[in-house]
Structure formats: structure tokens, C-alpha cells
Amino acid sequence: MKEMKLFLGPQHPGMHGNASVHMFVDGDIIKRSYLLPGMLHRGFEKQMERKLWVNNISLIPRVCVPEPDINEMSFATAAEKILKLEIPERAHWIRMIILEFARISAHLMAYGGLGGPTGNYTLMYHAHVDRNYILDIFEKITGARVYHQYIVIGGVRQDLPEGIEEDIHAFLNDLESRLVEYRDLGIDNASIIKRIKDTIMLPEEVVWELGVTGIGMRSAVGKEYDVRKVVPYARYDQVEFEVPTSNYSDARARLDIKIKEVQQSINIIRQCLEKMPEGPVRVKPGRGQSMRWTVPFGYAYAPIESSRGEFGYYMVSNGGTSPWRVGVRGASYPQGLLGIEKYLPGTRIDDAALWVDTMGICSPEIDR
Amino acid sequence: MTNSINNIEFVNELVAKTTKILKQEVIDNQQVAYEINTCDVHHLLSVLKTSGWKQLSYLSAVDWPEENKFEVVYILFNWEQPVYIQVRTKIDRENPVVDTITTVFPGAKYYEREAHEFFGIAFPGNPDYMKQLILEGWDDIPPLRKDFDPSAYSAKKFPSREYPQDYSVKDPENHTREKREARKVRGNALRTGGKKQ
Numbered sequence: 090m091k092e093m094k095l096f097l098g099p100q101h102p103g104m105h106g107n108a109s110v111h112m113f114v115d116g117d118i119i120k121r122s123y124l125l126p127g128m129l130h131r132g133f134e135k136q137m138e139r140k141l142w143v144n145n146i147s148l149i150p151r152v153c154v155p156e157p158d159i160n161e162m163s164f165a166t167a168a169e170k171i172l173k174l175e176i177p178e179r180a181h182w183i184r185m186i187i188l189e190f191a192r193i194s195a196h197l198m199a200y201g202g203l204g205g206p207t208g209n210y211t212l213m214y215h216a217h218v219d220r221n222y223i224l225d226i227f228e229k230i231t232g233a234r235v236y237h238q239y240i241v242i243g244g245v246r247q248d249l250p251e252g253i254e255e256d257i258h259a260f261l262n263d264l265e266s267r268l269v270e271y272r273d274l275g276i277d278n279a280s281i282i283k284r285i286k287d288t289i290m291l292p293e294e295v296v297w298e299l300g301v302t303g304i305g306m307r308s309a310v311g312k313e314y315d316v317r318k319v320v321p322y323a324r325y326d327q328v329e330f331e332v333p334t335s336n337y338s339d340a341r342a343r344l345d346i347k348i349k350e351v352q353q354s355i356n357i358i359r360q361c362l363e364k365m366p367e368g369p370v371r372v373k374p375g376r377g378q379s380m381r382w383t384v385p386f387g388y389a390y391a392p393i394e395s396s397r398g399e400f401g402y403y404m405v406s407n408g409g410t411s412p413w414r415v416g417v418r419g420a421s422y423p424q425g426l427l428g429i430e431k432y433l434p435g436t437r438i439d440d441a442a443l444w445v446d447t448m449g450i451c452s453p454e455i456d457r
Numbered sequence: 458m459t460n461s462i463n464n465i466e467f468v469n470e471l472v473a474k475t476t477k478i479l480k481q482e483v484i485d486n487q488q489v490a491y492e493i494n495t496c497d498v499h500h501l502l503s504v505l506k507t508s509g510w511k512q513l514s515y516l517s518a519v520d521w522p523e524e525n526k527f528e529v530v531y532i533l534f535n536w537e538q539p540v541y542i543q544v545r546t547k548i549d550r551e552n553p554v555v556d557t558i559t560t561v562f563p564g565a566k567y568y569e570r571e572a573h574e575f576f577g578i579a580f581p582g583n584p585d586y587m588k589q590l591i592l593e594g595w596d597d598i599p600p601l602r603k604d605f606d607p608s609a610y611s612a613k614k615f616p617s618r619e620y621p622q623d624y625s626v627k628d629p630e631n632h633t634r635e636k637r638e639a640r641k642v643r644g645n646a647l648r649t650g651g652k653k654q
Contacts, residue, residue, distance in 0.1 A: 127591040134575075135600055135607060170485060178592045297511050300564035312536070319539045390515065390532050390541055391483055404531065405519050414601075418515040418532075426567040456591055 097441050101126055108440055108452035110429055111342060119441065122433045124426050130456040131274035137415040142168065142242060143380050145412070145447040151238040153415055154455045155198050158191040159395040160402075161240035164415075166322060167404040168242045170376070171384055176372060180244035181324045182365040186257075187230070187239060187363075188323070188393075189354040194223045194265070195396035196347045196354075199449055203344060207281040212274045216451035219267070221258050231251055244371035254362055261355050266324060268352060276344045289436055289444045292338070299431075300423040303398025303423050304346050305448050309338035316394035328360045343447040347396075382408045397449030423450035426455065459491065464538045465489055472542075475504045490543035495529075495555055498546050502561050508543060509535040516558075516568035518576045520603045525550045527578060531558070548578070557582035575601040 098109035107128040133152055137145050149164050150157030153323040162184060169176065201216025203209065224234040229250055231237040239246050276285065291301070293309045306314055315333040317325040333349035335342045375382035384406040392401040403416035419425075428448065433441055446452075463481060472491055477583060480492035493501060493576050506600050510533040518526040526547040533542045557580040558565050569580040570590045577599040579588040589595070 097653045127593055132607065139607075149477065172490075186541070198508075298563050301514050302512070314536045319536055320541070387484075387489055388482070388543065388545075389529075390488060390543060392514070392541065393536075399514060401532075401536075402512065403515055403517060403532065414519045415516065416517040416530075422567065423564050427564055 115235045117438045119434050124429045128456045130451045133457045153451045156195040156276050159393050159400050163391045163393045165242045167389045167402045170389035171387035175368045176244045179368045180370045182361045183245045187321050187359050193354050193395050194220050196351050202446045207284050243374040248370050267360040276341050289440050299427050308343045311336040316392050338441050340447045397421050421450040425446040425450040462480045464540045476501045488541040492545045513562040521604045527553050549582050553578040559583050
């Protein structure tokens with residue numbers, strides 16, 4: 090049969106964001122494939138060099154749309170490493186609450202995204218309702234629903250509002266009680282189990298070849314390779330949590346890990362609320378005027394564990410009021426570009442969307 | 458996982474044994490940086506990979522127009538001995554060429570393509586480093602170089618429109634501007650207690 094060219098995306102229920110997968114198919118088996126990025130390129134790295142350190146806070150959350158807080162955290166941590174700045178203790182704990190909520194929200198979105206390629210839309214609706222409750226909590230804490238601009242260099246923008254603890258506990262109890270239901274609807278659902286079990290495998294040696302991190306890596310290697318455990322930032326060394334792993338990486342195993350991580354994030358948020366001290370939440374970061382302060386000469390790389398893997402900003406300052414160079418290490422770079430080119434061929438057309446969903450590919454952070 | 462201070466000492470010894478270090482910097486207790494000669498990069502990365510730094514986290518470049526140099530940076534990570542290693546090397550800005558490291562880290566393929574697109578650095582040995590990746594139909598110098606000015610490019614590429622008729626003439630019935638001025642005067646009068654400023 091003649092080889093045929095087929096496009097998946099940019100608009101597709103199983104694709105997140107605007108990147109398209111070009112596939113050359115024979116029947117329904119993919120023979121060759123590659124990702125076409127660039128539709129969301131907005132020149133962030135160049136823009137960051139032209140803005141003040143403070144102004145960048147409003148720009149960076151746009152780098153990854155479904156999970157913006159990791160960008161703020163990574164940017165702030167990298168600048169604090171160059172500044173050698175100690176931020177207040179309470180700010181660390183508030184940051185952890187925000188980051189874990191962001192992780193739950195991104196995992197719910199990805200888990201619900203399973204509904205797209207498998208036609209199981211009920212799951213998607215349920216997940217998005219729960220994500221909406223998280224956005225409500227974000228709105229109460231930060232004043233914004235999606236782009237919070239809350240984690241800034243020197244701490245967080247403002248303290249938690251009064252009475253937010255009850256809201257958080259009520260939501261967490263609610264979500265925890267529904268996790269069983271999520272498993273039944275998604276990975277244990279008999280109607281889609283054949284689509285996700287034993288499909289789009291990721292062997293261990295491929296992980297090292299691609300440089301995949303995060304859930305993709307942990308599901309194949311079976312070790313607790315999580316940035317929060319291995320190189321703890323904020324106060325992750327003072328909370329107790331487990332890193333779920335597996336030795337057999339198919340779509341189901343990866344989704345299983347996602348749901349287990351939601352449970353761990355719930356535990357972390359509860360511990361944070363318990364252990365959080367009182368005190369200030371922000372310090373003045375640098376010398377100079379209130380906005381035009383400078384950061385001394387230096388290089389730093391700040392890795393953060395995102396829902397898709399190791400995410401980091403490589404930052405260079407030459408002592409000016411703006412960054413000299415900001416490089417974004419998108420967590421979905423290896424599995425998005427090289428993974429699609431090398432390991433999608435041989436699978437079926439409908440598995441491509443599952444790869445994009447379960448490996449967690451966020452096209453804005455590939456394009457920047 | 459052993460003590461992080463010991464890890465950094467281990468890395469220091471390993472790198473010093475392998476190659477000549479031009480500059481060394483400890484960023485925190487989980488991150489070190491080395492500046493080395495360009496010809497030693499491939500050898501050092503191979504040694505680090507066999508010693509456990511199996512993950513290439515990032516590859517990119519920094520432009521230093523005053524020194525007339527590009528700085529290529531490789532960030533490696535080892536999950537068993539958690540130290541991030543930044544390997545940096547400076548190359549000539551006029552003729553930026555650095556050998557590919559895809560033979561050591563196959564995952565560098567797309568990072569090198571991106572560095573070529575945004576800085577114009579050539580990576581001989583990488584079969585498709587010169588293919589376009591993100592910028593479609595780019596017709597200027599690579600955009601992340603410091604001498605590239607985005608606003609000048611946009612003025613050249615998208616010239617401002619010339620209108621056949623001047624639509625900016627105000628409607629004579631519309632007194633918004635006068636009202637605004639009057640409001641400002643009134644507000645000032647209230648603030649200063651009726652006195653002139």
C-alpha cells in the first residue's frame with residue numbers, strides 16, 4: 090500500500106496546545122513521524138533579555154500554559170541562587186502549597202486528557218470540574234485563576250488570605266474521596282483498558298537515550314528519580330512523601346503513577362499547612378530602586394520537578410537590571426521532539442495522541 | 458545518595474584528572490561549573506557519561522559581543538550522585554563552530570538544531586543541524602544574538618500603514634477631551650482647597 094501523509098493536530102482532542110505531528114502511515118501503522126513545533130513561538134527568551142527582572146514575572150508564566158507556577162518558581166530560584174538570597178521561611182512553605190496544587194491541576198488535566206484519544210469524555214469532564222475547584226483556590230490566594238504571578242524573586246507576592254486553610258482542607262478531602270472513582274473511570278475502566286495496556290511502551294535504555302525525565306523515566310527505571318527527592322528545593326526535605334514508580338512503562342502505568350502522585354501531593358499540602366510557621370513572606374531582592382534593582386554577575390541553573398519532568402531555567406546575569414540570557418529547559422523537549430521521531434514509528438495512528446498525553450508534552454515550552 | 462559536599466569533591470577530582478580547567482565555580486552544594494577549552498569538551502563529556510552523568514539536561518549558548526565570543530553550555534546530571542555540572546566553553550563569534558556531541562548524548566540532536574537556529578552556531582557531525590526547527594522562513598541574523606534588534610526588525614518587516622484619509626479628526630459633537638480637562642481642573646481645585654497651584 091502506498092505511504093500516506095497524515096497530520097495530527099494542531100487542533101485535535103488528544104493534543105495539548107498547538108504543535109502538530111506529521112505522520113507517514115501505511116494502513117494505520119506509522120512508518121515515519123516528526124513533530125512540527127514553532128506555531129507558538131513568541132520569542133520569550135529574547136523578550137526576557139529586554140525587560141526588567143520585575144517585569145519578567147508577568148511574562149514567564151506564559152511559557153507553559155497548563156502549569157504556569159513552575160516557571161515562576163524556576164525563575165525566582167535561579168535569580169535567588171545568583172543573588173545568594175535567603176528568603177523567609179514561610180515563603181518556602183507557601184511556594185510548596187502553590188506548586189503542589191499546580192501539580193494536581195496539571196495531572197488532572199493530563200489524566201482527563203485520556204478522555205480525548207479514547208473517547209471516554211466523562212473522565213475529562215470530571216477532571217476539569219475538580220481542576221476548576223483548584224482554580225478557585227488559586228483565585229482566593231493569588232487573585233488570578235490561570236497566570237498567578239505569585240512566586241516572585243524574594244518570596245511570594247502576599248500572604249495567604251484568612252480562612253483559606255478550611256477551603257483547602259475541604260477541597261483536599263473531597264478530591265481524595267474521589268480518587269477511587271477516577272481509577273474506575275480511567276485506568277481500570279474495562280472499555281478502554283485495551284487501548285492503554287501494553288501500548289506505546291518506553292523501555293529503560295530508551296529513557297537514557299532520549300533524556301526523558303519525570304513520570305516517563307520513573308515508570309521505566311523503577312527508581313525514585315524525582316528532583317524533589319534527589320535535589321530538594323524549597324522545603325521538600327522536611328516533608329514526608331513517596332515517589333511512585335514502576336518497572337513496566339506502558340500508558341496505563343504512567344497514568345497510574347499520575348493518580349498516585351495526586352495522592353502524594355495532597356499529603357504534602359496537608360503537611361505544609363501543619364508545619365508552616367508565621368512570619369514575613371517577602372524580602373527586597375537587590376540593591377537599587379524599587380523596580381530597577383540589579384542582580385550581580387553570575388550563572389545558575391534551577392531545576393524544578395514539574396508534572397512532566399525536570400524543568401529548569403538557565404540564567405546568566407551580567408550585573409544589569411535585566412537578565413543577560415535566560416534559557417528554558419522545557420521538560421517535554423526530549424519526549425516531544427526526539428521521542429516522536431524515533432519511538433512513534435511502529436505504533437498505530439491512534440496511539441500517537443496517547444503518547445502525547447501520557448508522556449506529558451506541552452508544546453508552548455518546546456517553542457517558547 | 459552520599460553527602461553532597463563529597464559529591465562535589467569527587468566531581469572536582471574527576472574533572473581535574475580528565476582535562477585542563479580554565480575556570481571553576483561552585484554555585485551551591487548541588488551545582489558546579491567548569492570552563493574548559495573547546496577541544497576538550499567531547500572527551501570530558503564522554504568521561505562524565507561513563508562516570509554516571511548520563512543525563513544531558515540542557516544545551517545552549519550565551520552571546521558575549523564585547524569579548525567577541527559565544528559561550529556554549531552543557532548541563533549534565535547524575536541521579537545517583539546528585540550534582541549538576543555546567544560545562545562551558547567559549548568559541549569564536551565570527552566563525553562559530555563546535556563539534557557535535559550527539560555521539561555521546563543522542564538527545565542533544567534537537568538542542569543543537571535550536572542553538573544553530575537562534576545563534577548560528579554550526580555543529581559539524583550532526584546530520585541535520587542546519588534544518589529549520591522553530592522559525593519558519595527566517596531571513597535575518599539569528600535572533601538571540603545581542604546585535605539583533607527585534608523592534609528594528611519588526612519596523613522593517615511590517616512597515617506602518619499609510620492611510621489615504623486622516624481618520625484621527627475628532628467628531629465636533631464629541632467633547633470628551635474638554636470634559637476630561639475640566640475634570641482634572643476641578644479635582645486639582647478640590648485637592649488644593651480652591652487655591653491655584
